Amino acid sequence: MRVWSLFHYRSYGAFFYNKIGSIIPMVALPTTEIIEPAYIEMKHSYKRYQVGDTEIVANRDVNFEIEKGELVIILGASGAGKSTVLNLLGGMDTNDEGEIWIDGANIANYSSHQRTNYRREDVGFVFQFYNLVSNLTAKENVELASEIVADALDPEQVLNDVGLGHRLNNFPAQLSGGEQQRVSIARAVAKNPKILLCDEPTGALDYQTGKQVLKILQDMSRQKGATVIIVTHNGALVPIADRVIHMRDATVKSVTINEHLQDIDTLEY
Numbered sequence: 001m002r003v004w005s006l007f008h009y010r011s012y013g014a015f016f017y018n019k020i021g022s023i024i025p026m027v028a029l030p031t032t033e034i035i036e037p038a039y040i041e042m043k044h045s046y047k048r049y050q051v052g053d054t055e056i057v058a059n060r061d062v063n064f065e066i067e068k069g070e071l072v073i074i075l076g077a078s079g080a081g082k083s084t085v086l087n088l089l090g091g092m093d094t095n096d097e098g099e100i101w102i103d104g105a106n107i108a109n110y111s112s113h114q115r116t117n118y119r120r121e122d123v124g125f126v127f128q129f130y131n132l133v134s135n136l137t138a139k140e141n142v143e144l145a146s147e148i149v150a151d152a153l154d155p156e157q158v159l160n161d162v163g164l165g166h167r168l169n170n171f172p173a174q175l176s177g178g179e180q181q182r183v184s185i186a187r188a189v190a191k192n193p194k195i196l197l198c199d200e201p202t203g204a205l206d207y208q209t210g211k212q213v214l215k216i217l218q219d220m221s222r223q224k225g226a227t228v229i230i231v232t233h234n235g236a237l238v239p240i241a242d243r244v245i246h247m248r249d250a251t252v253k254s255v256t257i258n259e260h261l262q263d264i265d266t267l268e269y
Contacts, residue, residue, distance in 0.1 A: 037101065038065035039227060040089070040195065045098030045108075047084050058084040059095065060250040066243060068103075071221035071228045073237055076247035082231045083199065085247070089229065090123050090197050091115040103194055121149050124188030126198040126217075130180045132172040138183045139168040146190040158186045162216050178209030185216055189226070196220065198230045207269075214240065215264040236269030 047059040059081045066072050076082045087093040088100055091107055094115075100108045107118055124145075132141050139155055146152035159165060162182040172180055181201065188196055198217065202210030218240055220226040230237070238244050239262035246254045 037104070039068035039103060040066035041099070041101040042085070042088070043099040043101070045085075045088065045095045045100060047081075047088065047093070047095050057250050059088070062098070062247075062250075062252055064245050064252055064255055066227065066229070068227055069221060069225045070242040071218055071240065072230070072243045072245065073241040074229065074231045074245045074247060075233070075235060075238065077233055080247040081250040082247045084250075086197055086199055086229070086231045089195065090125060091118045121191070122194040124191050124193035124196045126181075126185050126188050126196065126201050128200040128203040130172070130177075130184045130204075132180055132183055132187075134172050137169050137171055138164060138175065138179075138186075141172075141183055142187045142190050145187045149191050151192050153190050153192050155186070155190055158190045159183070161189075162186045163212075176209070177205055178212055181205060181209075181213050182216065185213070185220075189220060189224075194227065196226050196228045198228065200232055201230060202232075202234075211264055211267065214267075218264055234269060236267070240264060240267060 042062050042064055045059055045062040046057070049056045049058060062081070062085060074082045074085060084093070088095055089102070091110070095108055098108060099106050102118075102122070107115065110118060133144065136144065138159060142155040142159060146155050156165070156168060159168060162185055164179060164182055164186065167175060167179060167183075172183070175183065181204075185201075196217070201217065202213055205213060214237070217228050217230065221228045221242075230241070238256070239258065242258055242261065244256040244258065245252055246256070
């Protein structure tokens with residue numbers, strides 16, 4: 001969270017002149033400050049599932065913050081609760097307790113209709129297995145997403161940004177796995193979303209292709225100012241993230257801030 005001064009002054013000798021026209025002696029300066037909340041905040045969030053007579057707690061008292069424009073990794077083994085967190089942040093599921101704040105709105109209180117609008121307008125999804133429409137070209141797959149929002153980016157330009165300007169008219173079957181994943185990233189980015197949620201985006205890719213995809217996601221954060229959240233079990237990706245949220249046993253065990261980020265080009269995993 002950020003701290004901002006509540007008052008603004010201009011100095012004139014031994015006095016300060018404030019914006020409402022009053023002269024205030026220097027000794028009378030107020031020190032009141034306000035705290036600006038983080039861009040994304042999950043507070044005391046619980047998610048439970050009932051399977052027969054058994055209650056499964058998928059998320060238990062989950063708490064973390066994410067600032068706008070960060071690249072964040074949610075790290076944990078299978079069953080740690082990280083995919084549940086991703087589903088909650090994306091409005092694909094609802095929690096049972098707690099708050100989920102996205103850009104000043106608590107989406108935990110949203111109705112089904114509000115969640116639908118939120119998913120459509122504010123969230124871009126990148127899945128492990130691409131989920132492209134097989135009978136649409138790369139450009140048409142991206143247009144499919146861009147046409148449902150008002151402030152969309154140009155599909156051709158976004159495909160150019162991910163290195164597929166020469167593949168606009170190719171169908172998914174004519175693309176490699178890495179190219180299909182780049183189309184799925186372009187589709188998510190074209191919506192101009194507030195957050196980009198990525199579920200194991202390199203899980204089905206080879207080493208070199210996976211690095212190319214991670215480079216695109218890192219550039220989206222560093223150069224475009226996108227807030228990118230990657231769910232993964234691969235701890236080797238930790239050095240590329242601004243913030244790492246470590247999950248185990250359905251809750252957050254620790255949060256690490258990386259002061260010295262590693263470039264994808266030098267990453268070995």
